[in-house]
Amino acid sequence: QDKPTLAFVVNGASDFWKAAEAGVKKAQAELPDYDLQLKYPEQSSVAIQQRLMDDLVTAGVKAIMVSAVDPKTSTDGLNKIASETALFTTDSDAPQTKRVAYIGSSNIDAGKQAAEIAKKAMPDGGKCLGFVGLLGADNAKERIEGMKEGLAGTKIELIDVRGDDIDQARAKKNVEDALVASPDVTCMVGFYSYNTPRIYEALRDAGKLGQITVVGFDDDPITLGGVKEGTVAATVVQQPFEWAYQGMKLMAAYLKGDKSGVPADGLIIVPTKIIGKDDVDAYAANLKTMAGK
Amino acid sequence: MSKKDLGLLILILVVGAVVAIINPRFLLPINLANTSNLIGLFGILAIGQAFVIITGGIELSVGSVVALLGVLFVDFIATRGMAWPVALPLILVLGGLIGLAHGWLITRLKLQPFVVTLCGLLIYRGVARFYTADGTAGFAFGQNFPELEFLTAGRSYGVPNSFIALIVIAIVTWVVLHRSVFGRYLYAIGKNEEAAKYSGIRTGRVVIAAYVICGVLTALSAIYFAMYTRSISPASHGQFYELYAIAAAVLGGFSLRGGEGSLIGVILGTVLLQELQNLVNLLGIPSSLNFAVMGGVILIGVLVDQQWGVFRERRLMLGAARKGAAGAAAE
Amino acid sequence: MSKKDLGLLILILVVGAVVAIINPRFLLPINLANTSNLIGLFGILAIGQAFVIITGGIELSVGSVVALLGVLFVDFIATRGMAWPVALPLILVLGGLIGLAHGWLITRLKLQPFVVTLCGLLIYRGVARFYTADGTAGFAFGQNFPELEFLTAGRSYGVPNSFIALIVIAIVTWVVLHRSVFGRYLYAIGKNEEAAKYSGIRTGRVVIAAYVICGVLTALSAIYFAMYTRSISPASHGQFYELYAIAAAVLGGFSLRGGEGSLIGVILGTVLLQELQNLVNLLGIPSSLNFAVMGGVILIGVLVDQQWGVFRERRLMLGAARKGAAGAAAE
Amino acid sequence: MNYSDASISASTIAPFLSLEGVRKTYPGVVALDGFSMDVRPGEVIGLVGENGAGKSTLMKILGGVTTPDTGTVIVDGVAHDGLTVEASIGSGIAFVHQELNLFENLDVAANIFFGREPWRAGPLKLVDRARLRALSAPLLKRVGANFSADTPVSALSLAQQQMVEIAKALSIEARLVILDEPTSSLPLAETDKLLDVIRALKAEGISVIFISHRLHEVERVADRVVVLRDGMLAGTLPKNAINHDQMVKLMIGRLLKEREKAAESARPPGTVALSAKAIRTSAYPDRPVDLGVRHGEILGLAGLVGSGRTELARVLFGIEKALGGALQLDGTDLVLGSAADAVANGIFLVPEDRKLTGILLDLSIAQNISLPNLPAHARRFLVSASAEAVTAEKQKRNLGIKAPSVATRTGTLSGGNQQKVVLAKWLAMHPKVMILDEPTRGIDIGAKAEIYGLMRALADAGVAVLMISSDMEEVIGVSDRIAVMHEGQISGILDKEQFSQENVLLLAVGKQPK
Numbered sequence A: 001q002d003k004p005t006l007a008f009v010v011n012g013a014s015d016f017w018k019a020a021e022a023g024v025k026k027a028q029a030e031l032p033d034y035d036l037q038l039k040y041p042e043q044s045s046v047a048i049q050q051r052l053m054d055d056l057v058t059a060g061v062k063a064i065m066v067s068a069v070d071p072k073t074s075t076d077g078l079n080k081i082a083s084e085t086a087l088f089t090t091d092s093d094a095p096q097t098k099r100v101a102y103i104g105s106s107n108i109d110a111g112k113q114a115a116e117i118a119k120k121a122m123p124d125g126g127k128c129l130g131f132v133g134l135l136g137a138d139n140a141k142e143r144i145e146g147m148k149e150g151l152a153g154t155k156i157e158l159i160d161v162r163g164d165d166i167d168q169a170r171a172k173k174n175v176e177d178a179l180v181a182s183p184d185v186t187c188m189v190g191f192y193s194y195n196t197p198r199i200y201e202a203l204r205d206a207g208k209l210g211q212i213t214v215v216g217f218d219d220d221p222i223t224l225g226g227v228k229e230g231t232v233a234a235t236v237v238q239q240p241f242e243w244a245y246q247g248m249k250l251m252a253a254y255l256k257g258d259k260s261g262v263p264a265d266g267l268i269i270v271p272t273k274i275i276g277k278d279d280v281d282a283y284a285a286n287l288k289t290m291a292g293k
Numbered sequence B, C: 001m002s003k004k005d006l007g008l009l010i011l012i013l014v015v016g017a018v019v020a021i022i023n024p025r026f027l028l029p030i031n032l033a034n035t036s037n038l039i040g041l042f043g044i045l046a047i048g049q050a051f052v053i054i055t056g057g058i059e060l061s062v063g064s065v066v067a068l069l070g071v072l073f074v075d076f077i078a079t080r081g082m083a084w085p086v087a088l089p090l091i092l093v094l095g096g097l098i099g100l101a102h103g104w105l106i107t108r109l110k111l112q113p114f115v116v117t118l119c120g121l122l123i124y125r126g127v128a129r130f131y132t133a134d135g136t137a138g139f140a141f142g143q144n145f146p147e148l149e150f151l152t153a154g155r156s157y158g159v160p161n162s163f164i165a166l167i168v169i170a171i172v173t174w175v176v177l178h179r180s181v182f183g184r185y186l187y188a189i190g191k192n193e194e195a196a197k198y199s200g201i202r203t204g205r206v207v208i209a210a211y212v213i214c215g216v217l218t219a220l221s222a223i224y225f226a227m228y229t230r231s232i233s234p235a236s237h238g239q240f241y242e243l244y245a246i247a248a249a250v251l252g253g254f255s256l257r258g259g260e261g262s263l264i265g266v267i268l269g270t271v272l273l274q275e276l277q278n279l280v281n282l283l284g285i286p287s288s289l290n291f292a293v294m295g296g297v298i299l300i301g302v303l304v305d306q307q308w309g310v311f312r313e314r315r316l317m318l319g320a321a322r323k324g325a326a327g328a329a330a331e
Numbered sequence D: 001m002n003y004s005d006a007s008i009s010a011s012t013i014a015p016f017l018s019l020e021g022v023r024k025t026y027p028g029v030v031a032l033d034g035f036s037m038d039v040r041p042g043e044v045i046g047l048v049g050e051n052g053a054g055k056s057t058l059m060k061i062l063g064g065v066t067t068p069d070t071g072t073v074i075v076d077g078v079a080h081d082g083l084t085v086e087a088s089i090g091s092g093i094a095f096v097h098q099e100l101n102l103f104e105n106l107d108v109a110a111n112i113f114f115g116r117e118p119w120r121a122g123p124l125k126l127v128d129r130a131r132l133r134a135l136s137a138p139l140l141k142r143v144g145a146n147f148s149a150d151t152p153v154s155a156l157s158l159a160q161q162q163m164v165e166i167a168k169a170l171s172i173e174a175r176l177v178i179l180d181e182p183t184s185s186l187p188l189a190e191t192d193k194l195l196d197v198i199r200a201l202k203a204e205g206i207s208v209i210f211i212s213h214r215l216h217e218v219e220r221v222a223d224r225v226v227v228l229r230d231g232m233l234a235g236t237l238p239k240n241a242i243n244h245d246q247m248v249k250l251m252i253g254r255l256l257k258e259r260e261k262a263a264e265s266a267r268p269p270g271t272v273a274l275s276a277k278a279i280r281t282s283a284y285p286d287r288p289v290d291l292g293v294r295h296g297e298i299l300g301l302a303g304l305v306g307s308g309r310t311e312l313a314r315v316l317f318g319i320e321k322a323l324g325g326a327l328q329l330d331g332t333d334l335v336l337g338s339a340a341d342a343v344a345n346g347i348f349l350v351p352e353d354r355k356l357t358g359i360l361l362d363l364s365i366a367q368n369i370s371l372p373n374l375p376a377h378a379r380r381f382l383v384s385a386s387a388e389a390v391t392a393e394k395q396k397r398n399l400g401i402k403a404p405s406v407a408t409r410t411g412t413l414s415g416g417n418q419q420k421v422v423l424a425k426w427l428a429m430h431p432k433v434m435i436l437d438e439p440t441r442g443i444d445i446g447a448k449a450e451i452y453g454l455m456r457a458l459a460d461a462g463v464a465v466l467m468i469s470s471d472m473e474e475v476i477g478v479s480d481r482i483a484v485m486h487e488g489q490i491s492g493i494l495d496k497e498q499f500s501q502e503n504v505l506l507l508a509v510g511k512q513p514k
Ligand SMILES: Nc1ncnc2c1ncn2[C@@H]1O[C@H](COP(=O)(O)OP(=O)(O)OP(=O)(O)O)[C@@H](O)[C@H]1O
Pocket: D026, D027, D029, D030, D031, D049, D050, D051, D052, D053, D054, D055, D056, D057, D058, D098, D411, D412, D413, D414, D415, D416, D417, D442, D444
């Protein structure tokens, strides 16, 4: 209770945030005077996340870094938190709020990088189908938008994106159904971290691995394995480890009065990267060392 | 206040005291205000549910209705520019109509409440998602409705107005449920619908009225939730809220077989559930355990209540037996 | 096959025909195989649920049990290196124990099934999430268990083995439910538990057995689901699966009051639900409408069934009256 | 209107109610077949007939619960094709159903005035609780209730609940009170009180339709007896022609030779089969019961309402655990954990509440009969429908169960036939001890004689029969010995030569017999 607490609040339980946990851990080792926590809301919903942050403020947390479930329209709620504690955003920004700074990537850029992968893998053009958890979520919308932007003017087309409400059984069935319904599809995109592995498995079951170009997001072990194997063209990775690590250090410095780390526009962009066959080993090794395994 | 309710109250106080000792910030006015705000929101839902449970029914579509009506409300006033004093009653009427439809299907077409409201759960959420094309309904930056915000999310003398609304609704519904002719019919129908019919009660109408009341209260609470989150993604908003409401009623001594339960109980049940959520966050318990804590406490609560009843009965009997034996010996 | 089941079968065929006309790819063997695989998975769940519903109970924790046992199974064999022929029966036993606990709480401690299994829903999901610290349990890339994969996700002559498993289970449970002494006891208890007790049936044991059967079947299906997705995020895996199972049973003519329903019905109900999901994807209907379509069809199905029943009864009565009148006139 | 009896049409008073050509059919059954009758103000009509003759169906039509296929109901000069419940209540018809219809979760007063609560003016219609209680008290007194208006109904015994039902009927400003077997579980004293109530109603000009299988009760109060047979009017008896034999003859078409009475025991009783030693039950935790029933005898168990007989039967059958004491079966200690244990030991119970505990209304006759002995009707765990049918057919024939077939749902049977099904399921097994709680409740006179005969046959075969009954004639007529309970204890046991109504009554109120 004596040490000031810094909290990293994520937008829902997902493996994606495991890397952030590692980043928090690493920062903790370097910030012995602080108590660092990573918090999962029990559901991915605005009301529950808001409630979690209210309670954290009550519990005396000094600074919060949040991946808001719905940043665009949660301005008031976030401002309420910002008025009571130092608020940072990550993952998806809420620029209209009084947050101190945003650290994260641009989902639009990530979408554009996915388009790059597709263009490189399919120079002759093709038809893509996307798969995502929540069609309505901001990160999904931005990635889709970015990809469409990146594909504009090429012969590659993103014809539809199917949602599964984060039910992985449905995620896999969606791919299976897509293979049946649209035999002319030549590429599939997994927008959420678990979508790519489900695409991989459905293709494997159907014996179509390698025949259909797979564009991935994030770094699920199966995705990385597919990249290495060559059956997944490449994957776009964000760096939640860096968000968490740098973010925690930034918050600690900010609380001590050192505001030099906050740029004028308040945006700290950790770029997303394309991991192809050549980089995958190095990336995986790096992941391992970061997680301290 | 019945013994059951008293036991629940004591449990709430004891848990509160323990939490306050571990983390005194529990008692900060701001925390109490935050928590009582949520008690207000969920309490209104739970009262609605209670009306239906009393009749031996169940309303599973509550969470989806909160999402659908929330989306509509925000859309009406934020996007379509409807004045809120028009939108608010309109939403309440819509809630009432949903209740009416459920009640009608259940009483006139003799479908089971579980089935009807399960379909409602699926349909309303689908409609809400379709309406926004799976997008989020929310207020634009800087869009303000001062009076509406004061009424829904504001505070009077530090007390959230949502909580005050709950108290007012609770008092009115207490009178309706426990003192009025209508309330008596609800209890009677819950226990023995056939007999109520034989007594010349238009049971159909009474049951429909219960669903309408539930619908209107759910709609009211949907507005409160919308103004609390100010943003609604229809895919997840309000998910599982029906379970919260049912759990509150069950904790408060309602029987899902109908005909049993008190209004004070359902309020206390809501208070306990919200206290638990608050406690998980305040004591730094991993939020993954949140549900487990809730489930565990409900189970223990119901078990203790049940076993206490058995124990008391047995003690009463044994007491009588001993007294009798003593009397016999004296003769 | 009863008239009810026949009606459902016809509905399934009609919907299938319409879809096949719009998109002939619906009938591709690969699509039928994919869909029947999921029918197998959800069908096993639904049969388990049916056993409980027959007794007038309900099992709401199914989805959470699928998550918890799935996590454990994957963790045991993928991370802890347990041999799958050990892990598989272990998981089935765990499922049985969960059912035993529920049955015990319901029959011995006289708690309501809804309450017990609602608590289970909350607790098991919490435990599953805590167990993986909200992470995902999954197989590493290239980790293979050929025999297990063949049994669970493989195909024989193009037919998914999960579907074959369902057929075998369905035949066995059909005999148990509709022809055996135990099955008769289940129906009797569902109709009137008190009277069954007065006929010398050990109702407690029978009900517990029903929950154990449900637990074991749920565990089996949890393994199938785990091998299907090969990765489980405990926060969302299996969410709402209890509703799918209950919906299948209700569509199949089960009454939640207990004592009614046929095994063929529950299988057909599952088939219809999966056909609907398949249809949404094949016809390119927005995924957001998935739930709404499901809810709508269940409602209509139940309504038609109910109204058909009313109509037939009325016709029978009229027939009897007319025949009687004719007889009287002839005298 | 044409009636067979000339004396009736001589009457000049306009009838309050008349039925004309009422016909009601159910699938496979003609419950009422062109039935006509009328009821004049202040007239007490006794309505009798065999089980399934259509009495309850007729009353349900009057109560608006079912509608007739054809025929007219004329109330107070207004003709209805079919009454609704509201119309029925609105025209002053009060109805005590054969099966009880009370709300366990409400108190007595709330039940009595249910649907007609006094309320205070205001938008919410608040119940005027003080007036409710004030209005209930005198009604309860009138029916001779020994409990207060704020007792929860769940704490009342069946007989006490029946009193509440009667009080409820009285509370309506009724012009016609229908009592469908109101005395079926009422003991003598309470029955007398009820008959007084009926006379008082008559004096106020209120008509009463009184249905009972206890013909002597009908003899005592009825002004006119209407006899139903197979849904048709079998005849009407004016006051001066009402007598037992006449009613029986009209009901079943012939005279019963052996009046409702079992044959004398053929052999001396044997050893004690089932005995209770200082058994204490939850009804009277402080009163130990000692009782033994011997092989080959019919032991009658008499007592007033709530004297604890049913509770004792439940303990003997293992449904409820004794609070103390021990049981012995044929001299060896017996511990009953459940009814299944009792059944396994050959101890069977015919419970008093048929609808809730006696049979499964949704199962067929055959399925009900085979239920306690299902493994015997199964080959390798699989139930054999043909074996079930064989057993059921035999019982149906033996007991004369009136139903289209053994596959008929028991819920559609008349009350008396349902009772026969309950008996049949135990008779199909081999009882060692047979406990019957009000076994002839709601059973017609012909069937009664058959059941007495069956009980005697059981006893002669060495079965120990314990018969709980509130029907004094029955207890005295059938038993070999009579044990009487008073407030939870056996106050005395009478041997055959001591049998008399007076003695039973004295013991029942806790005094010594003469
Ligand atoms: N709901 C029903 N469905 C089918 N048949 C019915 C139904 N109700 C009554 N019956 C039949 O109608 C006939 C008349 O029954 P009713 O209950 O009127 O007899 P009752 O004279 O009251 O007999 P009891 O003295 O045994 O009460 C019986 O054959 C019975 O089986």
